[in-house]
Amino acid sequence: MIKKTIAGLIMASACLVHAAGSKKVEEPVVVGEMKESRAIMDGVYSSFSKIIPVMYLDNNRGSDFLKNKKSKAELLSNLNDIQDYFSDASHVEFFQKPGFRPSLEVIHYHLKDTINAVESSNFQFAQKKMKGLTGICISCHTQLQSTIGPVDFTKHVKKESKKDFDSNYSYANYLYLMRDYSQAANAYEEVVKEASKKGNNKELLSSLRRIFSISTKVEFNYAQTKKMIEKYTTILSGNEEAQDLLKVWDKSLERWKDFDPKKVKSVKVFVDKYLVKADAQALAVDGKNDITYLISSGYLASELASGKLGDDSAMALYYMAIAEKALSETYFYSLGDIYLKDCVMQYSKTKYAKLCYEEYKNGVEFGYTGSSGTDIPEFEQKELKRLKALID
DSSP states (O other): OOOSOHHHHHHHOOSSOOSOOSSOOSSOOOHHHHHHHHHHHHHHHHHHHHHHHHHTOOHHHHHHHHHSHHHHHHHHHHHHHHHHHHHHHTTSGGGGSTTTHHHHHHHHHHHHHHHHHHHTTOHHHHHHHHHHHHHHHHHHHTTOOGGGOSSOGGGTSOOOOGGGSSSHHHHHHHHHHTTOHHHHHHHHHHHHHHHHHHTOHHHHHHHHHHHHHIIIIISOOHHHHHHHHHHHHHHTTTOHHHHHHHHHHHHHHGGGTTOOGGGOOOHHHHHHHHTTTOOGGGOOSSSTTHHHHHHHHHHHHHHHHHTOOTTHHHHHHHHHHHHHHHHTTTSSOOOHHHHHHHHHHHSTTSHHHHHHHHHHHHHHHHHHTSSSOTTOOHHHHHHHHHHHHHHO
16 A cells, blocks of 8 residues: 555656657657556655665674664565555556566565565575665666656655765665666766776676666667777776777677667567577677677667567567576676566467577576476476466
């Protein structure tokens, strides 16, 4: 049950907007539907902002925090409020579009696990789950295009102070989550320079990837991306790993020099030209396909959000899953498996439903055994049988 009035929430706006999107949606979301969506997401942000400080407590302070009955009760109240808002979202048509329905499903399960961890006073696990929640939100937020709404969410939220975070990297991730991409890019640049001096390649490369995801997946701007490659090639002249990655990106970016999403006739035309050879066997985490998967994910998300693809949604979900899996190691919380399951459940009579099932099945088998799937837990075996029955 929503705990604030819809009118009050609408005045504060929501996080379903912003970002210079790549393709104009021909039919904008109806006003009433958008008001409901914004109201719900503002409620989510209101409660989410209250748990942010807890995410960055060290283990001792965190354990003490959960020992305090009042603090623990307040945290649980905020998490339950978030759960309630997302439960309300399942009744709003906008969130049932193919691009968002899978994200909503995984949020429900993740929040349940998070609440259970807090109730059991397991701070380390609870903290991990809360940070994971941020990752899921990022995965969904980066799918949103400017055409979804005319208001810039970043102008209406009260930003958390930089001092509330345990590192510049955490603060940059927060800005990225809030879709304040301009400030996030600046913050990540600071992290890149700082990490370069300290030799922290993990944060350096992760920040670099987030920076480039903004100009490709979120906004698609060839000229800006090209300039950034030149800029960071100079800044990171002494970092061999970063130089190798930037060279790969520069080469692969040329394929997209003349790409104009507004001129693409259909998802099938796009897939045939750019993704027809993409499958799980071709995936690599060496960065060679990063640009392709980032741009493709952004384009396909925009098309799914239009709600006009029909059975072609299955194709879009399949290739979005491929992209998510390829990028999950270094970019976002992966919704790949969720997209695959959604493809099977919603479009079971299409040829892509079978491809999605096989991709999901292969992932489960490899995840538990690396090969034959003999150690798959019973609940996963039941889920595979349920999905298989839908396509038979």
